[in-house]
Amino acid sequence: MKAARLGVIGLVVGVVGAATLITAGCANEQEKRGHELYTHYCSDCHGESGKQNQGFNWSAMPDPKPKDLSNKAEMGTFKDEDLFSTISRDMLDTSEEGGDPIGDDDFAVPTMPTFKYTLSEDEIWAIVGHVRTLHGMKMEFNVAARKISLEEGLKAAQAKFEQTKQAYEAAEKKASDEAERKSEQLKKDVDIDESAYAAEQAAMGQAKKEMDAAQVALNNFSTRPGKGVSIPRPDLTVKPAEAAKLADRGKRLYENKYGCNGCHNLAGEGGKIGPTLDRAGFRLNATWIYRWLKNPQAMDVHTRMPALGLSDADAKAVTMYVATLRAPKAEPVVQKPTEKP
Ligand code: HEC
Ligand code: HEC
Known part of the structure; x- marks a missing residue:
């Protein structure tokens, strides 16, 4: 009996130990990935250690020159989420005339590229983690929790879609039963009143959009957005x-x-x-x-x-x-x- 108990405890300790090892292993893997991605996509401009005029492209660039990512006094004022949204944003047209409206909080330097359409979300978080190390900080953002929230978001959006779909089907059936009843009464064909279920149909359409968006967000978490996307031949004929x-x-x-x-x-x-x-x-x-x-x-x-x-x-x-x-x-x-x- 005693031996068996010990066996169970041993097993539990073993499993917990393995889980810790796996988590630590993943963290190392993420750090390594973040470093590699930074070297490939960022260091030409920002330098391998984040210092100015270290990347070979730095001095050739128009102003403003790439920031010093090793400067803790400045970089420390940004939250992990701020760094993420700089690297993963939509580009804004900074033209004075006819450009996009740009708010005080918008980061809008055209020569700092976005990676939103190139890298997956977890790759961008890995880069944020690496950028943190350049100024001696540690990323606090919980990436695993983010993934779980995306998964839960999708589940909730699917449930809502299912619900709106049922409401739509019920309303549509009611309208068609109504038309059939009238048609029997009047002994002639009666059109189904589509306006009777238009609201349910619109709600279902909206829920479908939200579900698709939640699916895309979850896919883009671990898969690069452009992967497998082929661009159709454009029509470029113009006068x-x-x-x-x-x-x-x-x-x-x-x-x-x-x-x-x-x-x-x-x-x-x-x-x-x-x-x-x-x-x-x-x-x-x-x-x-x-x-x-x-x-x-x-x-x-x-x-x-x-x-x-x-x-x-x-x-x-x-x-x-x-x-x-x-x-x-x-x-x-x-x-x-x-x-x-
Ligand atoms: C083509 C050159 C170029 C590349 C490549 C580049 N950057 Fe930048 N980066 C810039 C410029 C220019 C700025 C703007 C400096 C400023 O605002 O004064 C900048 C600013 C930043 C900032 C500061 C943002 C802020 O709010 O002030 C961060 C963080 C940053 N880059 C991270 C990265 C990371 C991470 C990568 C790679 C994934 C990268 N950059 C790739 C040119 C580049
Ligand atoms: C972060 C740097 C970067 C930015 C920003 C960038 N490019 Fe490039 N571009 C490259 C690199 C590097 C190549 C070379 C392709 C390769 O071998 O990887 C390239 C290749 C090209 C080519 C093919 C050139 C040839 O001779 O084969 C064209 C055209 C081009 N880019 C246009 C653009 C345009 C237009 C923009 C802006 C919308 C742009 N690029 C933004 C880095 C950049």
């Missing part, structure tokens, strides 16, 4: 006058919304992470450019160019702009013999 207008808008978006100039060089200005785009209009075909901009990872999983969340209209405008980049080939500089007066 010449419209093409010029689109290209103008595209140029504005290139600088003021998506900060492409933080990574790409044009006429000697801008970052150096991506190739120079001076002659991109000769080299690349418009359909290819469009699809690349929408989802670069679909063409090259490891590219450091993030998917920046371009809408179809924005992607079209930026494509039109890139297609106009047709600088002449750089001529070798020939020194002319100086003419004597």
Whole structure:
């Protein structure tokens, strides 16, 4: 008997021990992942240890220059959630005229890219964890609890959908029974009164939307948003006058919304992470450019160019702009013999 009891206790201790080991193992795995992702996607601009002018792209960038992520006095004022929402946000058009409304709390530097459309949520949390270590802090945000809340959110949204669906079906049946009854009474066909269940139908539609959104949020927690998404061939035929207008808008978006100039060089200005785009209009075909901009990872999983969340209209405008980049080939500089007066 005694031996058996000890056996059970031994088993319990063993299981708890294993669980602790697994949690610790996951934490290490997350730290390692965060470090790798930071090195790949952030260090060109921010430097391996977060210090300014350490990343090779730092000095080539337009102002404002990438922040010093190792500065605890400043970085310590941000909550984990603040860091997350900087890295995972929608880009805002910072153009003074016709741009997006920008609130005091909005982070809107176009040349700090978003990774919302490139990385999964848990990858972004892993990066936040690594950024914390650069200024000697530890992330406190509970990522496991976040996942559970997304799972519970989905369950609740599914239950609500089921409920609204039943209400809709009942209301629809009632209206159709009513029409049948009338039709027998009057001995002629009577239309079903659709307005009698319009409210239930609308509620069901809304609940379906919420359920789909909860599903997407849960999927994006552990899967990259662009994974397996193929971009349909765009229709890029436009009249010449419209093409010029689109290209103008595209140029504005290139600088003021998506900060492409933080990574790409044009006429000697801008970052150096991506190739120079001076002659991109000769080299690349418009359909290819469009699809690349929408989802670069679909063409090259490891590219450091993030998917920046371009809408179809924005992607079209930026494509039109890139297609106009047709600088002449750089001529070798020939020194002319100086003419004597
Ligand atoms: C193309 C260059 C570039 C890349 C790549 C880049 N950043 Fe930045 N980052 C910037 C710039 C520019 C700023 C804005 C500095 C400012 O506001 O003064 C910035 C600001 C930040 C800030 C401060 C935000 C705030 O509220 O002030 C954080 C945190 C940050 N970046 C984290 C990251 C992380 C993490 C990655 C990688 C996932 C990354 N950055 C990738 C250029 C870059
Ligand atoms: C964080 C840096 C970064 C940002 C921001 C960025 N790119 Fe890129 N881009 C790259 C890199 C790196 C490549 C090279 C592809 C590769 O090999 O990974 C690239 C490739 C390209 C190419 C293909 C060039 C060629 O010669 O093959 C085009 C076109 C392009 N980017 C346009 C844009 C536009 C337009 C934007 C803004 C909407 C943008 N990029 C934003 C880094 C960036």
